[in-house]
Amino acid sequence: xxxxxxxxxxxxxxxxxxxxxxxxxxxxxxxxxxxxxxxxxxxxxxxxxxxxxxxxxxxxxxxxxxxxxxxxxxxxxxxxxxxxxxxxxxxxxxxxxxxxxxxxxxxxxxxxxxxxxxxxxxxxxxxxxxxxxxxxxxxxxxxxxxxxxxxxxxxxxxxxxxxxxxxxxxxxxxxxxxxxxxxxxxxxxxxxxxxxxxxxxxxxxxxxxxxxxxxxxxxxxxxxxxxxxxxxxxxxxxxxxxxxxxxxxxxxxxxxxxxxxxxxxxxx
Numbered sequence: 001x002x003x004x005x006x007x008x009x010x011x012x013x014x015x016x017x018x019x020x021x022x023x024x025x026x027x028x029x030x031x032x033x034x035x036x037x038x039x040x041x042x043x044x045x046x047x048x049x050x051x052x053x054x055x056x057x058x059x060x061x062x063x064x065x066x067x068x069x070x071x072x073x074x075x076x077x078x079x080x081x082x083x084x085x086x087x088x089x090x091x092x093x094x095x096x097x098x099x100x101x102x103x104x105x106x107x108x109x110x111x112x113x114x115x116x117x118x119x120x121x122x123x124x125x126x127x128x129x130x131x132x133x134x135x136x137x138x139x140x141x142x143x144x145x146x147x148x149x150x151x152x153x154x155x156x157x158x159x160x161x162x163x164x165x166x167x168x169x170x171x172x173x174x175x176x177x178x179x180x181x182x183x184x185x186x187x188x189x190x191x192x193x194x195x196x197x198x199x200x201x202x203x204x205x206x207x208x209x210x211x212x213x214x215x216x217x218x219x220x221x222x223x224x225x226x227x228x229x230x231x232x233x234x235x236x237x238x239x240x241x242x243x244x245x246x247x248x249x250x251x252x253x254x255x256x257x258x259x260x261x262x263x264x265x266x267x268x
Contacts, residue, residue, distance in 0.1 A: 020238075020242055023235050023238050023239060023242075024235075024238075024239045024242065025037070026232070026235050027044055027045070027232075027235035027236045027238070027239045028040050028041060028042065028044075029041065029044070029232070029235075030043060032231075032232045034232075034235075044232045044233045044235060044236040045233075045236045045240075047231075047232075047233040047236075048233040048236045048237055048240075051231075051233055053221065054218075054221065054233065054234070054237060056216075057216050057217060057218040057220070057221035058218050058237065060132075060215060060216060060217050060218070061201055061217040061218040061219070062201070063132075064132070064135055064136060064139060064200060064217060065139075065197050065198075065200035065201040066197065067136055068136055068139035068140050068143055068196065068200045069143060069193050069194075069196035069197040069200055070193070071136075071140050072139075072140045072143035072144050072146075072147050072192075072193075072196045073147050073189060073192055073193040073196060075140070075144060075147075076143070076144045076145075076146075076147025076148045076150075076151060076192060076196075077147065077151050077185075077189055077192070079099075079144065079147075079148050080147070080148045080151035080152050080155060081151075081155065081177070081181075083095050083096065083099070083148070083152070084152065084155040084156070099144075099145050099148055100145060100149075102141065102142055102144075102145050103145045103146065103149075107142075107203075107205035107206055108205055110141075110142060110205075110206055111138075111205045111206040111208065111209035111210065112209060114134075114137075114138045114141065114206065114209060114210050115209035115210060118130060118134050118210065128212070129212075130210070130211065130212030130213075130214075131211075131212040131214045131215045132214075132215045134210045134211075134212065135207055135210045135211055135215060135217070137210075138206050138207070138209075138210035139200045139203065139206070139207070142199070142203070142206060143195075143196035143199060143200060146192060146195050146196055146199065147189075147192035147193070147195070147196055148192075149192075150188045150189070150191045150192035150195060151185055151188040151189055151192055152188075153188060154184065154185040154187060154188030154189075155181075155185055155188075157184075158181060158184040158185060159184075162176075162180040162181060162184065163176040163177065163180055163181055165180070166179055166180040190252060191252070194248060194249070194252055198245060201218075201241075202219070203219065204219035204220065204223060207219060207220060208220055208223070218237075222234060
């Protein structure tokens, strides 16, 4: 790689990670300043666990992210298999185009559209439906295309004869999927689930429009703080979340590497 290419990559990584490193650095600051480092301290990590509202918002976000990512992974995997098995190329292209639209749509458009849909349903049913379940449906909706996008390449890489061989040996189509296809596309499923979890945990715009007064996620809670001042214990919370996500990605990459090594050993 040329020197100019290395410099370009270095600038990109610096722009991405320096702000995160600054937050982690100042999470250990003994004072509440974001400009002057007064000394090393775990004070804000202690304050974080005393902040009941922040912990409740974090638990809500985790509960929503886990639920939506699991459901989106199941539905997205089933949808990807269905799309993959469509015989007509035109129909498959049309379905994939429709599937990709939510990813191209601005979040504000998706958020307002979902809010209007739920508002219409609430008026029709004469019930207050905004809360956890409306946010769950909204998060599943925008997570589905990403899961499909992660699973589809693995289906294309898979040997097409695997399910047919399994059915020749007496498996039903469902048994053939779980015994032959599932483990071939598992890396794509895991990647899709991890992406869905991260997107759900991070989302603010769509969550803001689909939320009710009874359920508040962490991004919405932090937004409510910006009208005054973001407390320094949020630096500690951001640091914990970043380290957890980094650990999950590291484990995911190690699992992928181990599985590829096993496949190479089997092929030999």
